Amino acid sequence: MGAGRLYAAVAVGSFRRYATYRVATAAGVFTNTVFGLILVYTYLALWDERPDLGGYDQAQAVTYVWLGQALFAALALQGGGFEVELMERIRTGEIAVDLYRPADLQLWWLASDLGRMLFQLAGRGVIPFVFGALFFPMALPGDFGTWAAFLVALLLAAVVSFGIRYLAALSVFWLMDARGVMQALMVTGIFCSGMTLPLNAFPDALGDVVQALPWAAQLQVPADVLMGETAPLGAFAFQAAWAVALLAAGRLLQSAATRRVVVQGG
Amino acid sequence: MGETTKVGSTAGSRVTDGLRAYLLIAGMWIRAGMTYRTSFVVTVFGNLLLSGLDFVGILLMFSQVDSLGGWTLPEVAFLYGLSVTAFGITDLLLGSSEVLGTRIRDGSFDTLLVRPVPVLAQVAADQFPLRRFGRVIQGALVLGWALFAVDVDWTAPKALLVPVMLVSGAVIFGAIFVAGAAFQFLAQDAAQVQNAFTYGGTTLLQYPPTLFGKDLVRGVTFVLPLAFVNWLPASYVLGRPYPLDLPTWVTYLSPLAAGVCCALAGVLWRTGLRSYRSTGS
Numbered sequence: 001m002g003a004g005r006l007y008a009a010v011a012v013g014s015f016r017r018y019a020t021y022r023v024a025t026a027a028g029v030f031t032n033t034v035f036g037l038i039l040v041y042t043y044l045a046l047w048d049e050r051p052d053l054g055g056y057d058q059a060q061a062v063t064y065v066w067l068g069q070a071l072f073a074a075l076a077l078q079g080g081g082f083e084v085e086l087m088e089r090i091r092t093g094e095i096a097v098d099l100y101r102p103a104d105l106q107l108w109w110l111a112s113d114l115g116r117m118l119f120q121l122a123g124r125g126v127i128p129f130v131f132g133a134l135f136f137p138m139a140l141p142g143d144f145g146t147w148a149a150f151l152v153a154l155l156l157a158a159v160v161s162f163g164i165r166y167l168a169a170l171s172v173f174w175l176m177d178a179r180g181v182m183q184a185l186m187v188t189g190i191f192c193s194g195m196t197l198p199l200n201a202f203p204d205a206l207g208d209v210v211q212a213l214p215w216a217a218q219l220q221v222p223a224d225v226l227m228g229e230t231a232p233l234g235a236f237a238f239q240a241a242w243a244v245a246l247l248a249a250g251r252l253l254q255s256a257a258t259r260r261v262v263v264q265g266g
Numbered sequence: 267m268g269e270t271t272k273v274g275s276t277a278g279s280r281v282t283d284g285l286r287a288y289l290l291i292a293g294m295w296i297r298a299g300m301t302y303r304t305s306f307v308v309t310v311f312g313n314l315l316l317s318g319l320d321f322v323g324i325l326l327m328f329s330q331v332d333s334l335g336g337w338t339l340p341e342v343a344f345l346y347g348l349s350v351t352a353f354g355i356t357d358l359l360l361g362s363s364e365v366l367g368t369r370i371r372d373g374s375f376d377t378l379l380v381r382p383v384p385v386l387a388q389v390a391a392d393q394f395p396l397r398r399f400g401r402v403i404q405g406a407l408v409l410g411w412a413l414f415a416v417d418v419d420w421t422a423p424k425a426l427l428v429p430v431m432l433v434s435g436a437v438i439f440g441a442i443f444v445a446g447a448a449f450q451f452l453a454q455d456a457a458q459v460q461n462a463f464t465y466g467g468t469t470l471l472q473y474p475p476t477l478f479g480k481d482l483v484r485g486v487t488f489v490l491p492l493a494f495v496n497w498l499p500a501s502y503v504l505g506r507p508y509p510l511d512l513p514t515w516v517t518y519l520s521p522l523a524a525g526v527c528c529a530l531a532g533v534l535w536r537t538g539l540r541s542y543r544s545t546g547s
Binding site for chain 2: 021023024026027028030031034035037038041042044045046049050053177179180183184186187190191196197201202203
């Protein structure tokens with residue numbers, strides 16, 4: 001089997017695996033819609049008080065909220081993707097089996113996570129977003145080009161998201177206990193990707209810092225591309241730079257881990 | 267399938283039995299958790315940090331504005347402290363019921379049924395996560411600050427309302443957790459729905475009621491009485507008008523609302539438990 005076909009099969013398998021849990025998906029859609037509702041009212045009040053905060057108008061702030069809810073599960077903004085499984089495999093020593101497979105560890109999990117993301121975007125993301133668009137005024141582009149650029153930004157966001165969580169997962173080779181790492185992923189993910197507040201609405205210096213970090217590539221950049229707040233090419237360059245840097249760091253850490261670390265077993 | 271009720275045992279003694287069992291099971295899990303002391307301290311601290319993120323979000327908002335929906339930062343902090351502390355207590359005591367669906371799916375729920383201990387006590391104390399105490403600490407810290415910072419003429423009834431809100435609030439959230447657990451008998455994979463009301467509820471109550479649409483406020487006042495956790499009594503304490511035109515005595519009804527919620531949740535739990543059919547595997 002060709003390498004491309006192998007990873008495609010992994011991605012499809014992962015997509016179908018997540019698609020199996022229909023009730024859980026419906027429950028997730030419901031929860032994301034409720035949280036979107038709560039958040040949208042707080043943002044409306046905030047932008048009432050400070051119109052043009054962060055360069056957004058009210059409709060853009062609303063769009064940002066629902067986009068955040070749509071991408072929350074897909075991009076695993078607070079964790080909860082492949083990394084949970086990978087950490088458990090490292091902890092139990094099952095990772096030894098994975099390392100024997102005639103497939104690349106990083107690409108294998110990337111394929112698997114992309115499959116999951118695709119399902120969660122379609123299954124969990126679309127409905128809350130459409131709900132938001134139906135009941136609240138949103139700032140959505142009318143031209144095909146912007147939507148296409150948005151899809152490219154989403155793909156890059158997916159790779160950045162994977163890159164961050166792959167590094168976190170590999171750290172378990174040294175740390176053994178995954179709980180602390182998962183908490184760190186949650187804290188950084190929620191805060192730095194702008195789930196609490198759009199990063200451009202952060203106060204000055206702090207805003208500059210968080211907008212330069214890789215987490216900004218996940219929600220803030222795709223949102224800005226969708227709403228025409230940033231030039232797509234510059235946005236892609238920012239995302240791609242972080243994607244490459246994170247994947248390369250993941251490679252390095254992976255080779256260090258597989259060379260030096262003794263796998264747990266029994 | 268149902269709870270094993272001894273002939274002649276009264277409702278009162280069953281409650282005491284349940285509580286005793288709950289404490290024993292929780293104590294066992296606490297001892298187990300304490301085996302890894304460093305890990306325990308780190309996760310308590312992590313939970314504190316994680317739970318504090320919401321408040322950091324509110325602080326960030328207030329770095330840009332002076333008031334939100336007409337409420338100042340100390341007033342919002344007052345709402346936040348009440349909501350998070352009350353929810354934190356419940357999440358600590360009953361939060362484990364979230365995993366009931368998993369237990370039903372993998373069949374291990376059956377073992378809970380054959381033990382001579384009320385099932386609800388076992389489900390609630392299952393893997394008792396003392397680390398969740400972090401959220402209570404964090405909520406209490408914000409509440410403590412807010413109590414000093416708000417501009418309120420403290421009278422005896424107003425001061426008394428604070429502990430009443432915390433206890434009734436915790437009980438109202440508890441009823442939602444139990445109802446959510448009962449719902450998992452129906453749909454094992456739908457634990458997320460519960461999150462919309464528990465985590466969603468505590469998030470909603472962190473913000474002033476004036477922010478939200480009238481229909482939403484009506485819904486959480488008359489249908490799912492979350493407003494009794496803090497919105498209604500806190501509006502009275504702070505002297506802020508509540509979006510709905512309600513008489514003043516309603517502010518004192520939190521304990522009653524909590525009682526009604528509990529009774530309903532109890533009925534739902536029994537119905538759920540009675541409808542349980544084991545997978546048999």
